[in-house]
Amino acid sequence: MTERQRLLPGEVAHQDFEAGYIALSYAVSYIGSVTTLELLNRRTGNRGWYNWSLLVASAISMGSIAIWGMHFIGNRAIILDYGVESHQLIYNSSFTALSFFLPIVVLLTAYMFIGTSEDVSIVRVSVGGTTAGLAIVLMHYLGQFGITNYTSVYKIPFVVGSVIIAILASNVALLIFFVSRSRWAGTWWKRIGCSFVLAGAVSGMHWLATVGTNYRLRNAALPKSTLDRKQTVIVVGTLCVFTCTCLLAYAIIAGTRARQMVTKVRKVTLSAVMFDPDGRLMVSTSGTLPTEVITDTLNSLLDQEFSKEHPVFLWFYRVSRSWTGVKDIVSGMQKHLRHIDLKKIGTEEQSELNIVFRELLCVAAKKLSEQLRLPMENLGALHDDILHTSSNSRSRVNTPVGPSDIERLRKISSSGRGQTLFVYREVTRDEAARLQSHGYRFASVKVATDVVARSLQVPRDVLTEHFKDMRDASQIESILEPGVHIGCFACRANIDGGFDVLVQKLQPNLVPSVQLPVSTLTDELKQIIQSLHGMTLRSVSRTLEMKQNSASGFERSCIGEIRSAVRALTKAYPDTFWQDAVFSSIPVSMPCRSGNEEVEHATAQMFVFRTIVPIHQRELSDGIRIAPFDFFTTQQRTFSTSRDHEVFARQIHTEFSGLSERYTLPPSSSGIPARLRALFGMSGRPSTAEKTLVENPFANIMISQAVDVHSAKTSMEIHELDTLRTTGAAVVVREVEEPTWAEEYFHLLMSKPRSP
Incomplete structure (x- = not known):
């Protein structure tokens, strides 16, 4: 090389580019981008170490790999002064470190501002995308400022264009990502597409700015602490390998979880x-x-x-x-x-x-x-x-x-x-x-x-x-409101065995019913209701109409209230089989919503029409549906105000106490030496009960028995099951639950019909 061809201080160096490093720089940016979006995708809120760790990791991945790593690998593709080794780009360590951390801090702020809400805010995403784009630009020119052996000369149109590309592409990528995420359409191929766009924002900005940059050789001695091209590639390459390893580990874990879900x-x-x-x-x-x-x-x-x-x-x-x-x-x-x-x-x-x-x-x-x-x-x-x-x-x-x-x-x-x-x-x-x-x-x-x-x-x-x-x-709990109700209880035989009960379609733990516009029963209402005992719904409607026409004053008003409730019941559930349902004037006490917090167990009163639906009756009105009778009776014990919770808890502890004591408590004599046991006549041999428990782990388990509603005896033909209340008998240490009102009425339906 002649003296005339040698680059002198103050002269602009000739530039060439290596295609291999250009491709590698984009690959590095893509790896960082896809890692960033995957981490952001897994964020679920703004609280907890889990979400904060994902937020910090996403900022590090984008700032250090996608932006910082891409920049220095990309600059490795720049060949100055026809490849003279001593005239290639060299970076100051302090500025290189600053350019590493600064975009991370800016991106952390941007991602925090975007948030994790499922409702995407265009304004928030736009501000966050613009901030992310500016972080890309800031890192690029800060890294350029750290070049020690050249002075960068920029062309203003290319600078403006690079800023626009960085901001626009960042906004597009983040908007697509967060919109698809909010709609739970963010599948892996969509995140890959967004990563291509986001990596394009970094690479596009970098290369547009690079094309518009000239390098003028400085007339100054190089600092002692510098990173040459080989060192830069080693540092960035190590970061990329680490990121790839993390991605591979995540892919394996995700694949394992997917297979586990298929198995589940x-x-x-x-x-x-x-x-x-x-x-x-x-x-x-x-x-x-x-x-x-x-x-x-x-x-x-x-x-x-x-x-x-x-x-x-x-x-x-x-x-x-x-x-x-x-x-x-x-x-x-x-x-x-x-x-x-x-x-x-x-x-x-x-x-x-x-x-x-x-x-x-x-x-x-x-x-x-x-x-x-x-x-x-x-x-x-x-x-x-x-x-x-x-x-x-x-x-x-x-x-x-x-x-x-x-x-x-x-x-x-x-x-x-x-x-x-x-x-x-x-x-x-x-x-x-x-x-x-x-x-x-x-x-x-x-x-x-x-x-x-x-x-x-x-x-x-x-x-x-x-x-x-x-x-x-x-x-809100499906439960009756306090007051007086009129309802219908109907059972139908199931062709597969057993019985079904007709329930409300929207509240399947309740039978069809309407509420009277009264809070308590007056003496007049009681007399009117008692006079209807044993009548069919059809007869009740006719009788109420005749009584209302002949009555006057307060009695007429009471009859009108009952008549309106019966008409509302037949209008809401217009099935023809209700017309033959028999009315009972004995009220059933049922759990209801308590308006007073001091009331532990609230009840409502219901007067019921009961009937058996023909087995060939398959079509029902829109307001009702069928439910298994056993399941319905179970529901009657699970209201929040039910007394049965306490009894049931005692039954559970009685039934499983043997298991709990055997496997949680240490043997009572484990700490007593054998000689002392022999001295006081304490035999080391297990007792008969202990031996039975060891040989059979279920020996101390009490099996719960369900109430057989098909064979239980009843005396309701005389006093309507003693006003539908039975007394539970204690069996040794076990408390027996009383039959539910549904079981009582089922027995009434199965008993011989009585004349009014």
Whole structure:
């Protein structure tokens, strides 16, 4: 090289570019961008170390990899002065470090401003996108300022163009990302597309600015602390390798979770459905419901007979409405289950199988509450239906199954059908904020249902109906208002066995009824109602009309109120079979909503028309539907004001106390030496009761018995079941629950008809 060709201080260096490093710089920017969006996608709120760690990590990923790393790898592609090694770009360490941290701080501010709300604010996203774009520009020119052996000469049009590209592309990428995220449409390929745009913002700005930049050689000695081109590539390359490793680890974990979810939908599971006060549904960052597996060993059996009529489901339905009765003994259940081989459970008796499954249900509920970091009593109530999951599900068979059929049923389980039970409730705003800080999101039910339906492999419309029912039930308890009511109680034989009861369509735990416009019964109303005893609804309507025409004054007003209520009842439920329903003048006391907090157990009074619906009567009016009788009677014991919660809790503790004591308490004589035991006549041999308990772990378990409404004896033909009140008899240490009003009226229907 001649003296004339050598670059002199003050001269502008000739520029060339290496295509390989240009491509590498874009790849580095893309890796940082896709990592950033993935981390932002997993944020669920502004509280908690989980969300703050994701926020900081996303700012670091974007600032250090996508922007800082891309800049220095990109500048490595610049070849100055025809490749003379001593004339290539060299950077000052202090400015290089400052250019690393400054965009991270700016981006952290931008992402905090955007927030995590499911309702996308165009203004907030635009401000955040503009700030992110300015962070890209700031880092670029700060890094350029750290070049020690050249002075950068900029062309103003290219500077302005690079700023516009950085801001515009950043806004487009973030807007697309957050809009798709809010609609739960942010699938992996959409995040990849947004990452391409975001990386394009960084690369586009960089290369437009680079083309508009000339480098003039300085007449100054180089500082001792500098980073040459090789060192720059090593530092940036190390950061990129670390990021790639993190992405690979995340991909493996995500794939494992996806496979686990596919496996879960083929088992019996318990999922939590939580609504915030605005009606939004809580899901994980991947769009699934918090779920715990109850069992897979018993799936073949449960797939055949487990339904809302099963005694175990009815038991768990009551437990979920009074978790305090079982939360203290779950640890004993867990220890008991560890001593049971579930693979051989089919060889046990059916009663023992039900006990084990009840324990599995309670343990799954406990694990679910721990997953949500909520007390077990705040887990929510069990939904009154079971969702059958997995797309290759077969038709359900309701044929009862005995223990001898278990092996045959286990062979059927390969079809992959699963069942999901739901517990639901509406959380407070403080609880919603805490759940968000633990990594959960609240999205609108409409947009979240698609993702949840895919994860459960069920039709969207089926899941939508379940969510609607649970949302309605979580807002306000379905219970009678205080006062006097007139209702209809009707049963119909089920072709598969047993009986169904007709209930309100929107409030299936209540029979069709209307409320009288009075708070209490007056003597005049009592006399009028008693005069209608034993009449059919058709006769009652005619009698009231005649009495109202002949009465006067206050009596006429009372008759009019009763007549209006009867007409409203027949108008709301215009089925013809109600006309033959027989009226009872004996009021039924039912739980009701208490207007006074000091009233522990409130009741309402209802006068009932009762009838048996012909089995061939299949069409019903829009306001009513059928429900299994056993399930309906269980619902009558689960109102918040019911006295049965206390009795039920004592029954649970009595039934499972043997398990709890055996597996939670140490042996009483474990701390006494053998010689002392022999001295005081304390034998080391177990007693007969202890030996029985060791040989049979179910020896100290008291099996609960359901009331058989088909065979119970009654004396109602004389005094209407003694005004529909019975006295519970104590059986040793166990308290027996009184029959519900529905069971009493069922007996009345099954008894011989009486003449008016």
